[in-house]
Amino acid sequence: MHKKIALLLTLTALALALAACGGNNDNNAEPSGSAGASSPAAETAASQEIVINATTWEFDKAEYAIPKDTPVKLTLNNTKGAHGIEIEGQDIEIRGNKSEVVTLPAGTYEIRCSIMCGTGHKQMVSKLVVS
Template identity: 80%
Template sequence: MQRKLALLLTLTALVLALAACGGNKNDTASESPAGSPAEETASQEIVINATTWAFDKTEYDMPKDTPVKLTLNNTKGAHGIEIVGQGIEIRGNKSKVVTLPAGTYEIHCSIMCGSGHKQMISKLVVS
């Protein structure tokens, strides 16, 4: 009897743990799927290619106060980008339409990707 109860409790805990690991719908809600109205209003697209511990450019430029589609392309490894202090994060091979005021912002990898993770830093110059 105790074995059956222990098995039942273990299975219940497993089901709850798997349900908790389900996708976070809020994480992708602000990302623009292809063909969405937000994507259509973007004036240009900036593609950020991420590879093993590096972005393809040390600096990216975009116009101020203008919607721009930022696209993260993981060419090697699993990476994400965060624009520091702006609450903007893109994970995986996804896009997001963003509008920023003039300034210089730091972009860094937001997914721990290995020993060179801390070196994955670039600039976004908005003018």
Template identity: 45%
Template sequence: MKKSLWLAAIAVLAIGILAACGGGKDKEEGSKKAEETVTIEAKNFEFDQKEYKIPANKDVALKLENVDGNHALMIEGEDVNIAGGSSDVVNLKPGEYTLRCSIPCGNGHADMVSTLVVE
């Protein structure tokens, strides 16, 4: 009897762990489908470009790849925070937006800034 209870407890725990591990989908896979994808590469302590351009009022997937270090990407003034190795679909109005690393990544973290031009 005790052995059966022990095995049942282990099975429940294993199912819980497997369910938690399966929840890491990109937001891009959600209800929005991107019309294009822009990949942003992050390394200590810079993004691969000073400026990125995307079309206004269209669904665009922003994908962050960590080349060196652990980084995430935020768009100032927007509810967007993309962890390294994932993406998010955005649909922005025309303008210039500031991109920043949102994970304190070391001494050069404050300088890790780029511009997103939406036109």
């Protein structure tokens, strides 16, 4: 009897963990952070767009590169699951399928998933090289 209850609880916990990163592409997610955020006119002035595709516990690239001191449109595309990105050391956070125009000084920054998305959440890291 105890084995059946333990199995049921284990399966329930597994289902909940997997559902945390399951297909919630909410286009009405919270607005993104404010640093680097610009008016719609500034979005048209962005020199380029970088699309970051987020899937279950990973970004599509280990490293992204943008020019320093230049407005760049960062777009987060949740291809599988509900994710966000934050750029460490900067006040930049993008949640859901949103974009933000950012201008950063030269350096190497860490991009992390900002929404707890399950057991692989801590490994959801990439680099942003600004030069």
